[in-house]
Amino acid sequence: SYMCDVCDFSCTHSHKLNLHKRIHTEEKIYKCEDCGKCFLLFARLREHIMIHTGEKVYKCEHCGKHFMLFKRAKVHMTTHTGERPYTCDVCGVGFG
Missing domain, CATH: 3.30.160 (Double Stranded RNA Binding Domain)
Structure with missing residues (x-):
């Protein structure tokens, strides 16, 4: 089990812990090229981009x-x- 050293979050996979830690550091690595808004998760960026394209998938x-x-x-x-x-x-x- 992997434990966060800032809060009581725990998980069974190290990559999930690394994603979680971004909440505390506010590290947002996925940036929208249209408006500059940044996201912690690529999936959130992908959803956001649809606002600009009007795509309904x-x-x-x-x-x-x-x-x-x-x-x-x-x-x-x-x-x-x-x-x-x-x-x-x-x-x-x-x-x-």
């Missing part, structure tokens, strides 16, 4: 609607499936 399996962000596509798909992936801690009611 995530497609709803049910209706074909496209989204820029995976999480927005996933939330949208719950309108077709009726899935309620989140539960209120207070009352226990599910929501999407």
Whole structure:
């Protein structure tokens, strides 16, 4: 197990610890060439770039609607499936 020496984060792979440590150092190595905004993770830069290009790569399996962000596509798909992936801690009611 790999442990962060700044906080209580731990993980089983050294590369995940190295990524985590960037939170403390604010090291952001992935930079958008269009606007200069920087990111800790390449995946976040890739999502950000779609704002500039207007590209919508995530497609709803049910209706074909496209989204820029995976999480927005996933939330949208719950309108077709009726899935309620989140539960209120207070009352226990599910929501999407």
